[in-house]
Structure formats: structure tokens, C-alpha cells
Amino acid sequence: MDLYEHQARELFEEHGIVVPRAEVTDSPRQAREIARRLGGRVVVKAQVRTGGRGKAGGVGLAADPAAAELTARRILGMDIKGHTVGTVMLAQPVDIEEEFYVSYVLDRAAGCFLAIASAEGGMDIEEVAATRPEAVARVPVDPAEGVTSATAARIAEAAGLPPQTVDVLVRLWEVLVREDALLVEVNPLARTRDGRITALDGKVTLDDNATFRQARWGTGHSTHHDPLEAAAAAKGIDYVKLDGEVGIIGNGAGLVMSTLDVVAGCGARPANFLDIGGGASAQVMADGLSVVLSDPSVKSVLVNVFGGITACDAVADGIVRALDTVRLTKPLVVRLDGNNAARGRAVLDAYAHPLVEQATTMDGAAERAARLATTP
Amino acid sequence: MAIHLTKESKVLVQGMTGGEGMKHTRRMLAAGTDVVGGVNPRKAGRSVDFDDRRVPVFGSVAEGMDATGADVTVVFVPPAFAKYAVTEAADAGIGLAVVITEGIPVHDSVAFIAHARTRGTRVIGPNCPGLISPGQSNAGIIPADITKPGRIGLVSKSGTLTYQLMYELRDTGFSTCVGIGGDPVVGTTHIDCLAAFQDDPDTDLIVLIGEIGGDAEERAAAYVRDHVTKPVVGYIAGFTAPEGRTMGHAGAIVSGSSGTAQAKKEALEAAGVRVGDTPTETARQVLAVLNASR
Numbered sequence: 001m002d003l004y005e006h007q008a009r010e011l012f013e014e015h016g017i018v019v020p021r022a023e024v025t026d027s028p029r030q031a032r033e034i035a036r037r038l039g040g041r042v043v044v045k046a047q048v049r050t051g052g053r054g055k056a057g058g059v060g061l062a063a064d065p066a067a068a069e070l071t072a073r074r075i076l077g078m079d080i081k082g083h084t085v086g087t088v089m090l091a092q093p094v095d096i097e098e099e100f101y102v103s104y105v106l107d108r109a110a111g112c113f114l115a116i117a118s119a120e121g122g123m124d125i126e127e128v129a130a131t132r133p134e135a136v137a138r139v140p141v142d143p144a145e146g147v148t149s150a151t152a153a154r155i156a157e158a159a160g161l162p163p164q165t166v167d168v169l170v171r172l173w174e175v176l177v178r179e180d181a182l183l184v185e186v187n188p189l190a191r192t193r194d195g196r197i198t199a200l201d202g203k204v205t206l207d208d209n210a211t212f213r214q215a216r217w218g219t220g221h222s223t224h225h226d227p228l229e230a231a232a233a234a235k236g237i238d239y240v241k242l243d244g245e246v247g248i249i250g251n252g253a254g255l256v257m258s259t260l261d262v263v264a265g266c267g268a269r270p271a272n273f274l275d276i277g278g279g280a281s282a283q284v285m286a287d288g289l290s291v292v293l294s295d296p297s298v299k300s301v302l303v304n305v306f307g308g309i310t311a312c313d314a315v316a317d318g319i320v321r322a323l324d325t326v327r328l329t330k331p332l333v334v335r336l337d338g339n340n341a342a343r344g345r346a347v348l349d350a351y352a353h354p355l356v357e358q359a360t361t362m363d364g365a366a367e368r369a370a371r372l373a374t375t376p
Numbered sequence: 377m378a379i380h381l382t383k384e385s386k387v388l389v390q391g392m393t394g395g396e397g398m399k400h401t402r403r404m405l406a407a408g409t410d411v412v413g414g415v416n417p418r419k420a421g422r423s424v425d426f427d428d429r430r431v432p433v434f435g436s437v438a439e440g441m442d443a444t445g446a447d448v449t450v451v452f453v454p455p456a457f458a459k460y461a462v463t464e465a466a467d468a469g470i471g472l473a474v475v476i477t478e479g480i481p482v483h484d485s486v487a488f489i490a491h492a493r494t495r496g497t498r499v500i501g502p503n504c505p506g507l508i509s510p511g512q513s514n515a516g517i518i519p520a521d522i523t524k525p526g527r528i529g530l531v532s533k534s535g536t537l538t539y540q541l542m543y544e545l546r547d548t549g550f551s552t553c554v555g556i557g558g559d560p561v562v563g564t565t566h567i568d569c570l571a572a573f574q575d576d577p578d579t580d581l582i583v584l585i586g587e588i589g590g591d592a593e594e595r596a597a598a599y600v601r602d603h604v605t606k607p608v609v610g611y612i613a614g615f616t617a618p619e620g621r622t623m624g625h626a627g628a629i630v631s632g633s634s635g636t637a638q639a640k641k642e643a644l645e646a647a648g649v650r651v652g653d654t655p656t657e658t659a660r661q662v663l664a665v666l667n668a669s670r
Contacts, residue, residue: 106482107392108590111489111561143490182560192595212456213453242618252560254534254587261637262654270616278478278517278535306539308505308519338539339519362540363656 001206002049003217007201008088011179012186014170018198022091034090035065044071045140048083056080063094068115094198099188100161101125102169104176106183107140113176115139115147115169117159121188147173153318164197165189165255180210192305215314227274235287238277244269245373247292247330249285251310257302262363268370271298279309284320284323293326302369303334305344305363312336312344320351331357331372335365378509378552379529379572379579380472380498381448383408385513388440390415390461391452393433394423400452400476400517407520407587409513410635412444417460438468444590450506450515451475453540457485458502461536466497474515475501475563476658482561487655489563499563505535505555515553518542522547529573531566531663532585533592537613537655541583544659548666566596575602581607581666582656584649587638588614593640601647607665610636610651611658 003011006024023034024047027233046058055060058080062068068090068370078085100123107114120128125256129136137158147155152169156162168189183205190200207215225272234241238253242260245266252254253275260270276284292301305315311363315336332355336344336355348358359365387404392414405411405426413432414424420490421433434440437449449470453461458480464471466488471493480502492499500507506516509514511525518535523542526549532538554569556562565583573579582604586593593612598606615637641651651667652658 039655053452106486106560108560109592109595111563112486143486144494179485180483182482207482209455209479213481238493240618241435242616250536252534254532254538254585254613255540257587257617258537258611258655259541259599260616261613264616273617306536308535309517309541337543338522361656363654364656 001207001215003048003206004047004087004206005045005202006047006087007217008204009292011175011204012199012202015175015178015345017168017171018196018200020085020091020094020152020200022089024089024368025072026076028069028073028076028088031090032069032086035068038090038092040064041093042068043093044075045089045295046066046075046078046085047089048085048088049082050081050083053080058085060363069278080218083204092198093283094190095189095319096190098191100159100165100190101128101187102161102189103183103185103187104141105185105346112143113141115141115219116138117155117161117196119160123186139299140303147176153262154181162191164191168197168199174352175204179204180207181216181293182204182207200233228291231294232274232288232291235291237288237291238275239288239291240273241295242270242272243297244271245297245299246369248304249273249276249288249301250304251280251306252278253306255306259302259366262364262366263302263370265368266370267306268373276315280314282314282318282321284314286322289322290326293322293330298330300330300369300372301332303332304365304366306337307339307341308376309339312341313347316344317354318345320347323351323353323356328353328355330355331337333341333359333365333369333372335359335362378512379569379576380500380554381507381509381513381552383410383512385448386410386412386444386446386513387515388413388415388434388437388444388446388449389452390437390449390465392416392431393419394452398424401431403517403520404450404514407508407514409510409515410578412446413440415449415667416519416660417441435468436468439464441468441470443496444479448472448474448515448553448560453477453494455479455481456502459488459652462488462499466492466495470496470497472498472500473563474504474506475499476491476504476506476516477501478503478562480559483558485559485561492563500554500558501557501562503559504557504562506539506553508552509552510550518553518555520548527580528580529576529579530554530571530583530584530585531556531569533587534585536614537585537611539553540655541611541659544656547664548663551576562647566592567599570596570599570604570608574606579606580669581609581622581662583662584608585643586610586612588612588617588637588640589635591635594643596650597640597647600644600649607669608649609657609662609665610649612640612643612644612651
């Protein structure tokens with residue numbers, strides 16, 4: 001889960017990193033009050049979980065409280081890459097002497113975290129890395145050791161950052177570890193005219209697997225814009241809405257993605273990704289099917305299950321359970337193989353619904369579902 | 377021979393007495409796995425009866441190894457305890473830790489994988505289905521009865537895609553199938569398995585299954601080009617996955633152009649790997665390669 005900038009700022013402050021004074025609001029009128037408290041002149045920044053907000057006009061400098069109110073009014077409600085701006089952060093401007101880039105990011109290949117730092121911050125670090133790779137230092141962090149002052153000094157030296165950044169690098173590592181973050185990024189990390197090292201903008205991505213010990217920020221489910229995705233999330237179902245016409249349900253992310261591809265290869269477009277997971281119960285299957293059937297753009301549904309832990313008879317029971325409550329108006333193609341497949345197929349045979357048909361292979365099932373969705 | 381797991385492997389199950397642990401220990405035993413003990417500090421000294429086999433419960437992996445000579449552990453403990461479990465197993469000097477547990481915080485995985493490395497313990501997973509050498513041993517949750525022993529080696533991030541291919545190729549059979557897991561950080565990579573299969577005299581051909589996200593497949597492709605002389609057939613899932621969205625596996629996310637299915641397919645093909653369009657077509661390619669080399 002990505003945190004908002006103001007949440008990242010809050011974390012940095014708690015860990016003793018210097019940040020500009022700032023407050024958050026969803027009201028232009030309050031923005032005026034906040035600007036007054038902060039001394040009049042403020043930066044107004046859209047709070048969205050996406051990059052490129054500056055280019056999209058989501059950041060503005062206001063000279064006084066009245067201007068802050070106007071700027072907040074302009075930015076609130078803006079659409080930035082599909083994200084509606086619900087809140088703005090107002091921050092005291094600082095006089096910047098130099099801008100740096102620092103982050104800790106997971107290096108999947110190496111199986112550890114990597115410090116990335118550059119004396120050329122403030123702009124798109126990927127562009128700096130692409131055009132002048134020597135300007136970006138990459139230092140792997142030993143998992144057993146973490147970032148000590150000595151490690152931080154090495155990172156700062158490799159990137160050509162001033163010695164005052166060492167303390168910030170150590171504290172940022174503490175943020176990463178304490179918060180179970182997968183990414184902590186500060187860009188820019190600024191040296192201000194008064195000589196202080198200040199984190200002017202931050203991005204923190206938390207590990208969804210760690211919510212059992214990091215309850216503070218919630219689970220992030222509030223980020224679903226699509227009503228079907230929100231409904232699925234409320235039932236704990238792994239569902240992604242797509243823009244096609246074949247509803248797809250399967251077990252295991254790999255097999256479901258593969259099913260999407262095979263359907264696309266048959267000339268139809270998948271309407272969604274839905275993974276009932278390993279060892280799914282009849283109820284999970286029923287809930288999943290209900291979500292997919294409630295999507296008006298779905299013209300046919302493909303259920304593709306290879307039972308490893310998942311029992312195919314439970315999947316069939318779930319289909320029957322869903323169809324007992326939702327009236328089926330679209331054809332449903334089911335392919336069951338693996339654990340208890342014969343029993344699952346028998347359940348569906350006995351149910352004998354005219355719109356439910358079974359296929360014996362994955363490719364055959366995909367072809368059939370695609371044809372049913374694309375022939376008028 | 378097979379890789380990492382043979383009929384000689386003596387297997388402990390950490391978390392055996394929990395619901396999942398019980399269910400899968402029974403299945404592993406039925407598949408012929410030599411399960412020599414369970415590990416649960418609170419139930420040490422007891423035993424559990426699985427049909428015709430009584431399996432003792434030890435207080436630690438170290439105790440279990442002393443008593444049984446175990447060289448493999450399969451970890452089913454809940455996410456919050458996984459780091460401790462694997463660290464203890466590595467400290468005890470176990471050769472292989474297969475971590476089935478899903479939902480382990482990445483910081484914990486990074487820590488126990490790094491620690492295991494310093495102790496010479498191979499970690500497979502986490503968040504993986506485990507590995508099976510059909511007809512010999514099964515460490516994890518892969519269904520054993522959908523295929524038979526043979527000479528194909530398989531490595532995959534995805535459990536159910538592994539099963540699909542095992543089933544498609546059930547008449548030809550497998551030396552070992554390894555589900556390395558879909559988490560962002562895993563203990564054993566595609567490359568590790570490619571290297572082991574290349575050296576395994578009982579493997580003639582390698583099936584490599586990948587999916588969108590990260591660059592593990594691209595790096596595997598480079599490894600195949602430089603180090604693998606056995607035929608490799610690939611399959612990649614996720615061509616239709618939208619950018620910037622996570623699809624199930626924490627690792628299965630695409631951002632920007634790197635990590636796309638197309639990029640992975642091209643990298644593999646450039647390394648001489650045949651890549652199937654569907655799992656079924658991939659199986660056909662495997663058979664074609666095997667028949668051609670006969």
C-alpha cells in the first residue's frame with residue numbers, strides 16, 4: 001500500500017527527520033486558516049497516490065492565505081491519472097540550496113534492500129539513471145547489519161552527498177524497518193539556505209503482508225475506485241476489473257493470468273481477473289461468481305480450476321450455491337481438473353442448468369467462452 | 377536422481393500439528409515422502425498418527441534432526457512465526473527449508489533467506505507450493521497423483537500453472553517440479569533450478585514457467601543462453617494484465633515496460649528457448665522437442 005505524501009511526512013517527522021511545517025485539509029476555507037498559521041506564503045500540494053502531480057497542475061505556490069484558498073479550491077477535486085484529489089497539504093516553503101535523491105528499495109534479484117542516492121535530486125531520477133548512470137549510487141544493504149552510520153557514510157560518499165545527510169540516511173532506514181516498508185523515497189532531500197537537510201517530498205510503500213503487526217494505516221482497501229472491485233474486496237476476493245466481456249474465475253494467480261491470455265488469444269477480451277485462491281471454499285466461489293455476474297459488461301463466464309489444494313467439488317457446490325440466489329442470464333463455461341474433479345463435474349451434471357456447460361480442457365473452455373461472448 | 381529432493385530425503389514438518397500441516401503431512405506421506413517428524417515447541421514428545429504411520433513431534437528442528445537424521449524441513453507455520461522457524465532450522469544446519477507459508481512480511485523473508493544462506497541452508501519459497509520428485513518424495517502441497525516420474529524438470533513461480541503443466545505432460549513425467557513462489561523475494565530462483573537441472577543426469581528437458589513482474593525471467597534467459605545445454609521450453613503468463621495493477625502474487629505487477637510478458641517472452645526466445653502461447657501448446661512443444669531428440 002502506498003502512503004500519501006502527508007503520511008510519509010508524518011513518519012519522517014516521528015523518526016526525527018526534518019520536514020517542512022505542514023497541515024492537511026479537504027476544505028478551501030480551512031486552507032486559508034492553515035496558510036495563516038503557517039505564515040501566509042505556502043505550497044499547496046494535491047495528495048494523491050500517484051506520481052506526476054506537479055506536471056498535472058496538482059502543486060501550486062500561494063503568496064497569501066486568500067491565494068491559498070483559491071489554489072486549494074482549484075486543486076481539490078482535480079483528476080490526476082484517474083485519482084481524484086480529496087485532500088491537499090499546505091506546507092511552508094523553504095529556500096533550497098541543493099536537491100538530492102535518496103531511497104531504499106527492495107532489490108528482488110539480490111533478495112535485499114538497496115540504497116539509491118544521487119546528488120542530482122529534484123527531477124526524475126529514472127531519467128538521471130538512464131542518461132548519467134554514474135550520477136546515481138546504488139549500495140546494497142546487508143540484511144543482517146542494516147544501515148549503520150558507517151553504511152550511511154558509504155552511501156553518502158558514493159553519491160557525493162554532504163556529510164549532514166548521513167544521519168538522515170540512518171533515520172530513513174529506521175522508517176523502512178519499523179514500518180515494514182518496501183520503499184522509502186525522498187525526492188527532493190534538500191539542503192536549505194539555513195544549512196539544514198530537509199525532506200521536501202516523500203513516498204512510502206508499505207508491505208501488505210505486514211498489516212498484522214502494522215495496524216496504523218489500515219489495509220488500504222479504500223483505494224478501490226471501481227464499485228465491483230470494492231464489492232469484491234469487501235468479501236475478501238482478489239478481483240481486478242478489466243474492460244472486456246468474458247468474466248474469468250480461476251484458482252491461483254498464475255493460472256488465472258494464463259486464462260486471461262488464452263481467452264484473449266481466442267479473440268475475446270477478459271472482463272476481469274478473479275482468483276479464488278488455494279483451498280477455496282464453496283462460499284468463496286459463490287461470492288466470486290456473484291461479483292462477476294453483477295458486471296453488466298460480462299457476456300459469458302469462464303470458470304477454470306485446476307484443483308491442487310482446492311477441491312473441485314467445493315467449486316461446483318459454490319457455483320450451485322450462487323446460481324440458487326442469482327438468476328443466471330449469461331452462459332457459464334466450467335472446466336474442472338485435479339483434486340475431486342470427477343465429483344465436481346458430477347455435481348454440475350446433476351444440477352443440469354441449461355446455461356451451464358462443462359469443457360474438458362482449458363483451451364477448449366476458453367474457446368467456448370470466447371465464442372459465447374462474441375457471437376450476438 | 378532428481379534435484380533437491382529424492383526418495384532418500386528425510387522430511388520434518390514445522391507446523392505439522394496445525395490444520396494445514398496435518399492435511400498436507402497426510403498427503404505427503406501418501407505420496408511416499410519419508411516424513412520423519414513434526415516440529416512444535418508446545419507439543420514436543422507427543423506423536424501424531426497418520427493412517428498407518430506414527431509421526432513423532434519434536435520441540436525444535438535441531439532435536440528432530442538429532443533423532444531422525446532429517447535433511448529437509450517443510451514450513452507451514454503462520455506468517456508471524458515463519459522468520460523464527462526458518463532461522464531455527466538454518467541454525468540447526470538443515471540442508472533444505474521449503475517455506476509454504478503465504479503472507480510473510482518481506483522484511484522477514486529477506487532476513488531469514490540471508491541468514492539461511494550464511495548457514496548453507498537452501499530456502500525454497502516462501503509462498504510456494506513446494507517441490508515434488510514424482511514417485512520419490514513430495515515436500516509441500518503439490519498434488520502428487522496428477523503426473524508420474526519421468527525426465528522433465530519444471531520450475532515455476534505459480535502453483536496452479538505448475539499443476540496444469542504436470543497434468544498436460546502426465547504421460548511423459550517429471551524428474552522434479554519446483555514451485556519457487558510468487559513473492560518479491562524468494563530463496564531459490566529460476567536460475568538456481570536451471571543450474572540444478574542442467575547438472576541432473578535424470579533430467580533431459582527443462583520447462584520454465586514465468587509471469588509478469590520483476591526481471592527474473594529475463595535473467596533466467598541470459599543464464600540459459602550462457603550455461604544451459606539441455607533444451608528449455610518456456611511459458612509466460614500475464615500478456616493481458618494491465619500495467620500498474622497487482623494480480624494476486626505480490627510479484628505479479630507490471631510498471632512501465634520492464635517486466636511485461638512480451639519482454640520476457642522475447643528474452644527467452646532470444647536465448648533459444650521455445651515459448652508456448654498457452655499451457656497446452658507449451659506441453660505440445662515439450663513433446664515435439666523430446667520426440668525430435670529421440
